[in-house]
Amino acid sequence: FLEESARLSGDLPLTLAALGAGTISWQHVRILCDETDGLDPAAAAAFEAHFLDPNVPGYARGCPAGELTPARFRAKARYWRERHHPVSIAKRHAKSVKDRRLEYVSDRDGMAWFSAYLPADQAAGIWNRTTAAARAMQGPTETRTLTQLRVDAFATWLLSPVPGVGGAAEDPPAEKVPADAVPA
Incomplete structure (x- = not known):
């Protein structure tokens, strides 16, 4: 302000x-x-x-x-x-790419915000991938909303072991992860 x-x-x-x-x-x-x-x-x-x-x-x-x-x-x-x-969009984009970052902000009730400032094509790809995974998880017995399913798929992917780092051969498909199995 x-x-x-x-x-x-x-x-x-x-x-x-x-x-x-x-x-x-x-x-x-x-x-x-x-x-x-x-x-x-x-x-x-x-x-x-x-x-x-x-x-x-x-x-x-x-x-x-x-x-x-x-x-x-x-x-x-x-x-x-x-x-x-x-200034041309190409020059401004190149400068902005250098400014990319992740941010973590604690919030109330045991929650937090996790934000990424990244190129729009990457952000759109992440959004589309999480939306596709969330839609694949929807079904007649699914009680989570599409928004909740997106977050659960996103968290599962980011918290799953990475080959060469965590030892897993590959990430589990998001649609196979039940609501109570999202890693803490």
């Missing part, structure tokens, strides 16, 4: 004015902060003007930013940013 507020008051004057006038919501502000992150000041100003200043050439016609749902506004903002970013 403090970081977004500092950016808003220092780097995004049109956004601050629109928020003050009530033409955009705090969610829209957060999207503008997210999508201008990493842009040089001139590119950020052009981005901001495109969505918030009706007097600039190339203003976003149709529906004003504040009248779009935040999800729709994020899609439009991201599309415009990708098309007008001063």
Whole structure:
């Protein structure tokens, strides 16, 4: 909140004015902060003007930013940013690949979040594979939801012994793992 507020008051004057006038919501502000992150000041100003200043050439016609749902506004903002970013997508992707990482965050009730920041093609492949395994596990007697089945398949794969490391010849198929057998 403090970081977004500092950016808003220092780097995004049109956004601050629109928020003050009530033409955009705090969610829209957060999207503008997210999508201008990493842009040089001139590119950020052009981005901001495109969505918030009706007097600039190339203003976003149709529906004003504040009248779009935040999800729709994020899609439009991201599309415009990708098309007008001063650095090519190939260069930005190469830099981002170097920033890949895993994160672990403890949560309440004995739970935790496990996140991976990785290339989109890999993330989509993991999502599709866990979804396919979860769907294969569904059946008339299965009580877990598709979401729960995805997590169980994912955890099983990651916690199963790895050939050469844990000694197993191969991972068990996810569809053969009952709900109470997911490794702790």
